[in-house]
Every structure is written in C-alpha cells, then in structure tokens.
Amino acid sequence: MSNIPSVVVDAATLYIVPTPIGNLADITQRALAVLNQVDIIAAEDTRHTGRLLSHFGIQTRTMALHDHNEQQKADQVVAQLTEGKSIALVSDAGTPLISDPGYHLVNRCRQAGVKVVPLPGPCAVITALSASGLPSDRFSFEGFLPPKSKARQDRFTELREASRTLIFYESPHRIMDSLADMLAVLGPDREVVLARELTKTFETIHMAPLGELVAWCQADDNQQKGEMVLLVAGLRKKDQDELPAKARQALALLAKELPLKKAAAICAELYDLKKNALYKWGLEHLDA
Structure with missing residues (x-):
C-alpha cells in the first residue's frame, strides 16, 4: 500500500x-x-x-x-x-x-x-460525449430508456424536437428493440452514435444515420453486447422547417381529407403561420 x-x-x-x-x-x-x-x-x-x-x-x-x-x-x-x-x-x-x-x-x-x-x-456519459463527434455545447443525459416499447416511443416523441444532443444508457438485451423504436419516431436520417464497452478491450464508438446504424448492429451480433451509451444528434434548425410539430401533424391529418392548399390555409390560420411555408412543406413531405 x-x-x-x-x-x-x-x-x-x-x-x-x-x-x-x-x-x-x-x-x-x-x-x-x-x-x-x-x-x-x-x-x-x-x-x-x-x-x-x-x-x-x-x-x-x-x-x-x-x-x-x-x-x-x-x-x-x-x-x-x-x-x-x-x-x-x-x-x-x-x-x-x-x-x-x-x-x-x-x-x-x-x-x-x-x-x-x-x-x-x-463517467460513461462524458466519456462517450467527448469522442462522439456530436455537438457538446448543449446536451442532456436522459438515463436508461423505459423497458416497454410504448413508453420508449413516447419518450422519443417527447424529445423529438429537442435541439440538444441526447444521451441514453441501454442494456444489451434491449438495444435492438430500442433502436427500432427510435427509428420509428425519429426516422432513418437522424445521426446517432453507439458507444460500447468504453475503456475496455472491445471499445467501439460508431456514428451513422439511424437507419444505417440499425442495419450495422443487426449484421454483427458483437455490436449488441456490453455496456452501451446511445447519443442522438439534436434536431437541426433546418430540419425543423421552422414549423412546429403540432402544425405539421395537423396539416398531415387535414391533407387526408382536403386539398393541400385548403389544408395549408386552415393550418396557417390555426397556428398563425405562413400558408406558403405549410404548402411547401406538404408538397415535400406528404404523399400526393
């Protein structure tokens, strides 16, 4: 000693x-x-x-x-x-x-x-963040994800519009289910980092769009083992289309029953937004 x-x-x-x-x-x-x-x-x-x-x-x-x-x-x-x-x-x-x-x-x-x-x-949170390549000026640690799929999707929905980097812990036996729920809510293009077995022999820190990350993990069982930290890029301003999520959701629902121009006009009045911005978003994101 x-x-x-x-x-x-x-x-x-x-x-x-x-x-x-x-x-x-x-x-x-x-x-x-x-x-x-x-x-x-x-x-x-x-x-x-x-x-x-x-x-x-x-x-x-x-x-x-x-x-x-x-x-x-x-x-x-x-x-x-x-x-x-x-x-x-x-x-x-x-x-x-x-x-x-x-x-x-x-x-x-x-x-x-x-x-x-x-x-x-x-601290695994800070260790993973420092090497992730994601913005570190603003981030939040969200702890372990809920064990049930519905609760996980609700958590991702709650955080979907956050512009800060999000950090989660996850266990190996739930990692694929959690990534699937994340994919369903956040879509395939969101940048995500899987930091696995930090400081250990098989340390892996892998960044990819979420859709690619899911496929990468599915193709290699070794990436589904060990202690895991998931880091999710915040929603960039240009990805938000400067339209609130509720307005986009309302437009998507109205567009199922009305012509897009009419739906955009109603949403513009409801949410005090520009009709042209809503119409443009609808053309780019909604099925004709």
Whole structure:
C-alpha cells in the first residue's frame, strides 16, 4: 500500500468517489487515497467493489448501499457521519448517482448539514460525449430508456424536437428493440452514435444515420453486447422547417381529407403561420 498517496480525509464527511468504468488504470490517485483512509466504504455491490479494493491493496471496511436498501439505510449512514465517521460512496462503475444509487443519501446529508465532498473521475456519459463527434455545447443525459416499447416511443416523441444532443444508457438485451423504436419516431436520417464497452478491450464508438446504424448492429451480433451509451444528434434548425410539430401533424391529418392548399390555409390560420411555408412543406413531405 506504500504506493497509495496520502491525503487529508476529514471526519464527519461523505466522499463521492468515482471508480473506473472498465479500465482500472483510470482510477485517480486521490480516489485511491480516500478509499484507503476513510472509515467505511458504502458500495452498490460489496463483492464487486471488493475486487477493486483487493486489486489496489485497500482493506477498508465496506457496507452495502444499493437501490433496494438506500432509503432505509440512509438515516443509519447519516448517523454514522454525524458521529464523526468518514464514509466514501461508490457505485459499481463510474460516478455515483449518475443512474446509480446515492441520491437519497446525499439529499439526507444535505438536510442534516453533513459535509459532502465530490471527487472528479470516470463517467460513461462524458466519456462517450467527448469522442462522439456530436455537438457538446448543449446536451442532456436522459438515463436508461423505459423497458416497454410504448413508453420508449413516447419518450422519443417527447424529445423529438429537442435541439440538444441526447444521451441514453441501454442494456444489451434491449438495444435492438430500442433502436427500432427510435427509428420509428425519429426516422432513418437522424445521426446517432453507439458507444460500447468504453475503456475496455472491445471499445467501439460508431456514428451513422439511424437507419444505417440499425442495419450495422443487426449484421454483427458483437455490436449488441456490453455496456452501451446511445447519443442522438439534436434536431437541426433546418430540419425543423421552422414549423412546429403540432402544425405539421395537423396539416398531415387535414391533407387526408382536403386539398393541400385548403389544408395549408386552415393550418396557417390555426397556428398563425405562413400558408406558403405549410404548402411547401406538404408538397415535400406528404404523399400526393
């Protein structure tokens, strides 16, 4: 343990400690020092974290804090902190609280006036975004997609008009179904990046129009395995046609019953838009 640096670890403090998402060399020197010196490590899976600690020769006591017991154990952990214990919170991989346990504990600590110290470190969201080639000036992390197709399509519909880059986590056994639902809502031309097995041996970061990405994944089962991040390009202004989605939907419905010019005129009045812009959009996007 002589190669682990020494840092000052404060009593009565919760440390948020990111751990590697794949490559163990990505752990920071400060993270090692904190894990080595705190009184307790609260871990999502003590067996998983135990392997990490063993690798670095760290013998700090661990306790389990996961989705199923966090709300019940949070008060117990806060009590230990207020008694002067120093505790590190870790998840199985990456930064705690980012689609991982920890929110309830940190919230209780804030309410109780307990000091919370975050350490910077590995995070799959930021790692994927930095290498994606998609705009990174504005983005939103949307977490894991819903498990059911209807809910997934509703989520994609809700986000379809967003101009920022969208980032999702997805599991390997649902990736093809999720891509199919995304294709149904966003269409084949939207740029999407699949970042898979980041920092690991078989790391893959592949960008393509959604229709091509689906075919690429279907053709290679290996691209359907491992930890996955999906990044979706925001809707570009020129793709929005400067027409609100509701106006386009209304025009499409009206055009089924009325001549396009008449449908465009009605929509223009309803949504305070230019009739010619609606008519042009209809000519380009609606079946004659």
